Amino acid sequence: MKMNNKIITELTQKIFHGEYTYNREFKVITNAELESKLFRLDALNSVRKAVASTSCRTCKGCFTDLYRDLDGYFSNKDGDEVFLSLGCLWDTPWEWWRDTVLTPAPRTQPIQLRVENRERLRVIFSIYRACFPEQAMLWGVRADNDNNA
Numbered sequence: 001m002k003m004n005n006k007i008i009t010e011l012t013q014k015i016f017h018g019e020y021t022y023n024r025e026f027k028v029i030t031n032a033e034l035e036s037k038l039f040r041l042d043a044l045n046s047v048r049k050a051v052a053s054t055s056c057r058t059c060k061g062c063f064t065d066l067y068r069d070l071d072g073y074f075s076n077k078d079g080d081e082v083f084l085s086l087g088c089l090w091d092t093p094w095e096w097w098r099d100t101v102l103t104p105a106p107r108t109q110p111i112q113l114r115v116e117n118r119e120r121l122r123v124i125f126s127i128y129r130a131c132f133p134e135q136a137m138l139w140g141v142r143a144d145n146d147n148n149a
Helices: 002-016 031-035 037-050 059-069 094-101 115-131
Strands: 025-027 073-075
Touching (some): 031 037, 031 115, 037 094, 037 115, 059 115
């Protein structure tokens, strides 16, 4: 009986601390975030590092698998649940992945935000941020000082 109490106590503590939760909410990338050049630059470089070992023909499958395995749901800025449309990923030509995401060196300039890229980038960045929040927490953030050292 002591063993069962110990297991229940440990599980209760994990639930209390948020390790096991059924209400994991992830925010979708907003238009303001997409408009930020620094945000797009940092996000794309993070995604690039994550999928660097894959081929340009399998990148869309990587993000589809991450979305499928995600434990939670996406919501907009109003808190309403939204579903990401993966059709924009599957309609993406493999050359776009090669020329945009799988570049040999990290980008120093952000990509242009075009109409055809907007939803594609929103889906990719939202899935990546939900799966790897530690890497995404500083996208678009720069030190605000004039110390050149």
